[in-house]
Amino acid sequence: MGNKPPIPDMKELMESIKSGKIVDEVSKKVTESQVWTSSFRHGYADTPRNRVLQIASNVWLHLHPVKIHRHALRVKFTWCMGGITFLLFLSTVVTGVILMFYYRPVGEYAYFDMKYLQYDVPFGMVVRNMHRWAAHSMVITVWLHMFRVFLTGSYKPPREFNWVIGVFLVTFTLLLSFTGYLLPWDQLAMWAVTVGTNMARATPFLGSEGPFQEYVFGVSPRYDARSVLLGGSLVGPPALLRFYVLHCIFIPLVAGALMIVHFWRIRKDGGISGPL
Amino acid sequence: MAAPPKKATEAVPEKVHVWPYLVRLEFLCAIIVTVFLTVWSIVIDAPLEEAANPTKTPNPSKAPWYFLGLQDILVYFDPWFAGVVAPVLIIVGLMLIPYLDVNPKGNGYYTYTERKAAIWVYCFGFLVLWIALIIMGVFLRGPGWNLFMPWQYWDAHKVVALTNVDLPYALGFRSYNSQTIVGGIIIIGYFVVGTGIYMFMERKAMQSVGFLRMIIKIVLVLIMIGIVIKIVLRLGFNIKYVWVTPWFNI
Numbered sequence: 001m002g003n004k005p006p007i008p009d010m011k012e013l014m015e016s017i018k019s020g021k022i023v024d025e026v027s028k029k030v031t032e033s034q035v036w037t038s039s040f041r042h043g044y045a046d047t048p049r050n051r052v053l054q055i056a057s058n059v060w061l062h063l064h065p066v067k068i069h070r071h072a073l074r075v076k077f078t079w080c081m082g083g084i085t086f087l088l089f090l091s092t093v094v095t096g097v098i099l100m101f102y103y104r105p106v107g108e109y110a111y112f113d114m115k116y117l118q119y120d121v122p123f124g125m126v127v128r129n130m131h132r133w134a135a136h137s138m139v140i141t142v143w144l145h146m147f148r149v150f151l152t153g154s155y156k157p158p159r160e161f162n163w164v165i166g167v168f169l170v171t172f173t174l175l176l177s178f179t180g181y182l183l184p185w186d187q188l189a190m191w192a193v194t195v196g197t198n199m200a201r202a203t204p205f206l207g208s209e210g211p212f213q214e215y216v217f218g219v220s221p222r223y224d225a226r227s228v229l230l231g232g233s234l235v236g237p238p239a240l241l242r243f244y245v246l247h248c249i250f251i252p253l254v255a256g257a258l259m260i261v262h263f264w265r266i267r268k269d270g271g272i273s274g275p276l
Numbered sequence: 277m278a279a280p281p282k283k284a285t286e287a288v289p290e291k292v293h294v295w296p297y298l299v300r301l302e303f304l305c306a307i308i309v310t311v312f313l314t315v316w317s318i319v320i321d322a323p324l325e326e327a328a329n330p331t332k333t334p335n336p337s338k339a340p341w342y343f344l345g346l347q348d349i350l351v352y353f354d355p356w357f358a359g360v361v362a363p364v365l366i367i368v369g370l371m372l373i374p375y376l377d378v379n380p381k382g383n384g385y386y387t388y389t390e391r392k393a394a395i396w397v398y399c400f401g402f403l404v405l406w407i408a409l410i411i412m413g414v415f416l417r418g419p420g421w422n423l424f425m426p427w428q429y430w431d432a433h434k435v436v437a438l439t440n441v442d443l444p445y446a447l448g449f450r451s452y453n454s455q456t457i458v459g460g461i462i463i464i465g466y467f468v469v470g471t472g473i474y475m476f477m478e479r480k481a482m483q484s485v486g487f488l489r490m491i492i493k494i495v496l497v498l499i500m501i502g503i504v505i506k507i508v509l510r511l512g513f514n515i516k517y518v519w520v521t522p523w524f525n526i
């Protein structure tokens with residue numbers, strides 16, 4: 001009980017406020033507190049050591065190496081397209097989760113949830129627009145990224161494997177966009193997906209109208225490559241639910257995992273390619 | 277494998293810190309893209325048409341824009357090829373690129389002169405067969421998947437005379453069996469002769485490139501050229517199929 005904290009002297013306090021010393025005192029107290037030092041593990045002063053720690057001790061930034069070749073900074077070389085693709089992917093994740101709060105993938109509700117989202121939910125329209133335009137842009141930027149990687153010959157050794165991962169990524173990007181296309185459950189959605197999935201009917205061996213299907217037991221319009229995709233023989237409520245689960249869970253998880261591998265491999269392959 | 281040539285213009289590679297040099301660039305880029313996306317989303321609304329109606333088929337019914345190149349190929353090929361085999365070939369073909377292109381030059385810098393063939397094949401596939409066909413599908417295809425110029429009225433009753441015949445028929449073969457045999461000879465002959473000519477011309481590269489690589493490479497390129505030949509045959513000569521069999525038609 002003996003050591004009570006000293007009662008601050010009013011005059012001293014006013015003095016330190018007037019002289020501005022209080023800011024330094026408080027910031028010293030805060031940055032030396034246990035909470036602060038456990039959260040931020042290095043200072044911010046622009047020293048070489050901090051430049052390294054800034055990357056190495058940050059879970060998000062440490063996907064980067066600490067140092068890179070100067071040429072990797074050139075926008076004329078990378079067109080920034082890989083990074084923009086990733087940013088657009090993150091934008092669709094954020095806006096997509098918001099949309100999920102309002103949207104039910106059920107035949108009776110889906111279309112009216114879209115209407116509700118557009119006219120009654122605060123900022124619903126903008127969120128929907130951002131999700132859609134980011135998704136469309138991502139398709140374009142991923143093609144441009146791939147084009148850039150081809151033109152710089154960056155798929156050549158040692159980066160062959162990362163190119164293959166990339167081809168999976170561009171495929172999954174298109175599938176993400178395609179499965180999302182159905183969800184508004186309007187005429188545009190239903191018929192675009194009908195046209196798209198009709199192709200699966202013609203799958204050799206496994207489609208009910210494909211070549212050689214007569215040699216495979218059990219293939220019929222109700223049980224073939226297309227009906228597995230749709231959960232039925234036409235684009236109906238079961239297809240809506242299937243596309244929803246693929247769109248919101250399965251494909252983003254797989255694509256996200258592949259992106260992590262993709263970024264990891266860039267580092268392991270010695271950073272961005274460049275003239276030796 | 278020879279090391280890629282050093283470019284004289286590039287100084288000794290110098291390393292820089294990611295923080296701040298790369299991170300600030302990424303940050304700037306992220307701000308620009310986010311602002312752009314936000315403005316776009318405020319200004320232009322995503323489309324929402326009337327509720328889905330399985331009994332009301334729109335004409336034309338278009339796939340999402342990024343698949344319209346494939347949908348356009350449907351004019352020239354049956355769905356098993358345009359909708360299934362072609363996409364699979366595109367994906368597999370793309371994955372094989374690093375393993376087929378063994379030219380060590382042009383690794384990590386822009387060059388046309390050191391890898392002309394590779395650049396031509398990729399640009400042709402991407403810019404013409406993929407992008408140009410998408411642009412055509414989005415802007416020029418109307419009801420009945422007929423071609424309309426942007427200023428033309430979309431007449432749903434436009435009749436386009438389809439007097440297409442199969443190639444063996446055009447060549448004078450009239451019985452079904454003879455047509456099947458002739459068509460088969462043309463298609464298989466195309467690949468055998470094409471592969472043969474390429475292997476002969478590139479016989480010196482056989483040692484360094486390898487037999488399997490060369491075969492896969494030329495067959496994929498021949499398929500790509502074949503698609504163009506088929507488009508020309510249809511548009512220029514009203515040829516429907518080259519090869520008709522009981523199982524599939526090409």
Ligand code: HEM
Pocket residue numbers: 078079080081082083085086089142145146149152154155159162163164165166167169170173259262266271272273274
């Ligand atoms: C979701 C899709 C993708 C994302 C988010 C992504 C992201 C990135 C990023 C951020 C980079 C760093 C350099 C740069 O920005 O250009 C990169 C490099 C690379 N990407 Fe992608 N990428 C994607 C798809 C692809 C595709 C479709 C391919 C090719 C088929 C590909 C192949 C490569 C290769 C080979 C590199 C190394 C390039 C070099 O060393 O110069 N990526 N990617």
